[in-house]
Amino acid sequence: MVATTAPSLTEEILRLKKERNAVILAHNYQDKAIQEIADFVGDSLGLAYKAKETEADVIVFCGVHFMAETAKIVNPGKIVVLPDANAGCSLEQSCPGPQLEAFLKANAAKNYYVIAYINCSGHVKALSDCICTSGNADKIVEAAPKDRPILFVPDQNLGSWVMERTGRKMDLWKGACYVHVEFTRDSIQQIKDEYPDAKVVAHPECTYAVRILADEVCSTEKMVGYCRNSPASTFIIVTESGMLHRLEREVPGKKFIPGPTGHCACADCRYMKLNTLQKLHDCLRDLTPRVEMDEELRKRAEKPILRMLELSR
Structure with missing residues (x-):
């Protein structure tokens, strides 16, 4: 009798995704394993577009609650789930x-x-x-x-x-x-002194004291293009640590150093990191936790989102 190998967690997720006709959206701050299994990895704007355009029946949003809620606002007829209902946002x-x-x-x-x-x-x-x-x-x-x-x-x-x-x-x-206010002027100056040839790329959620030390201040999506097009080979990335995986995957051959905070070597969002592959599997299997909204509130919230999408094209 030939022994059979149990399917891996990744294989089970892919099977369930097909079975549910689901799309997996992941924010840049998600763990490496989730980014690699997602259909699309991006920032808030890119994910909003993908959520609006998808033809899937189920949207699995690997991010935090407001992101999944935004997907529900623009897709009232679809099932929207997120791996951990406690993934909030400060x-x-x-x-x-x-x-x-x-x-x-x-x-x-x-x-x-x-x-x-x-x-x-x-x-x-x-x-x-x-x-x-x-x-x-x-x-x-x-x-x-x-x-x-x-x-x-x-x-x-x-x-x-x-x-x-x-x-x-x-x-x-x-x-x-x-997360972003934990980066300090002293912590970023120290890493700049350690890598004097590196370009500092910071997210605008950082404080002014940190932003003025940066060579470029931009969204996570624009970080990819900046690092790809820059002649520099080393970058200090001043945002949540998950962004480094995306940069390493899409801009090979360059070195990315996590910007240190005032008390640790890199910055992790405790909410973003609540999502795991196991929770992703379980929410696909059970179609919970679901995002539900009062319809009148949803309609009012949809108008300014659609206005943003129209102005951003």
């Missing part, structure tokens, strides 16, 4: 929907044009005029009405970077990504 948490709603009511006379970074809840999106990502924030802000003041939520660091680039004054919500 930026989303920094701007609760009820708090923003109360602020807008209290300041109704200002007639704010609200631009929300995509790292926010569906409730916040529903209160917004347009959504942006780090990859298109300049364009979204420049397209905003000139006769209305802008309220930018929830990331004050991204907002201040956009103000520097566009010259457009905005009121900034006091929110931040807990």
